[in-house]
Amino acid sequence: MVSKRLYFFVLVFLGLFGLLLLYKYVNPVEHVLFPKCPVKHMTGLDCPGCGGQRALHHLLNGEFKQAFAQNQLLFFLTPYIAVGFYLQMVPKPTLNELKLRKFLYGHRAIRILLTLIIAFTIIRNLL
Template sequence: MSERSRWALLGASILLLGAATYIYYTYDPAAHSWFPRCPFKALTGLDCPGCGSQRAVHAILHGDFREAFRYNALLFPFIPYLTIGFGYRCVKEPNQRLLKWRRILFGEYAIKVIAAIIFVYFILKNIM
């Protein structure tokens, strides 16, 4: 990826994140029907691991962390995790230490652990 396209991607990402932040701060997904609904829940009646994320983001933006945790507890560890992942993508020439941490956090073993966490969360969310 060229330097110019890397900056364009970063600029577009910041713009998109800013627009999404404005929308989720201004409008409550629980009160507006134009927010997308979960297709998995519509088909099965079960909550997917992402169900409640839109309401949780709205609550986080308003500083209501207890309510956000109630909507979707899995969002709390995954926001920093995804932010770190995006940061790794923005580094042009990573050093050996950074590559080691990227392999630890985003390698094959990490993906399996994350998949297991999501699966357990899915089960617990639907039986509680």
């Protein structure tokens, strides 16, 4: 019998895969289908995610320079997020995988990541 957890991960994977296909083939600048940033709309300031949709579109199309120009944070967080998904989906993680998960996603790592996101937001709005 297949577990509910496996069904959940398959559904999440298919949903993410569908979203990635959408972002690859549809440019967020050219379509109203994609949401606009409410922080940018209300304050005029860029949030940490501003430009993320455009960056993802460029990244999926191999346009790394344009992706980096849109949102530097997303450019670097994409591998971090991918590793997180991988480590979450491993059914029986090895000791090394557990250590890596704790190192990358433990309390200390999350505090460092939050500090980097806040610093990135402040810097991008000052420049």
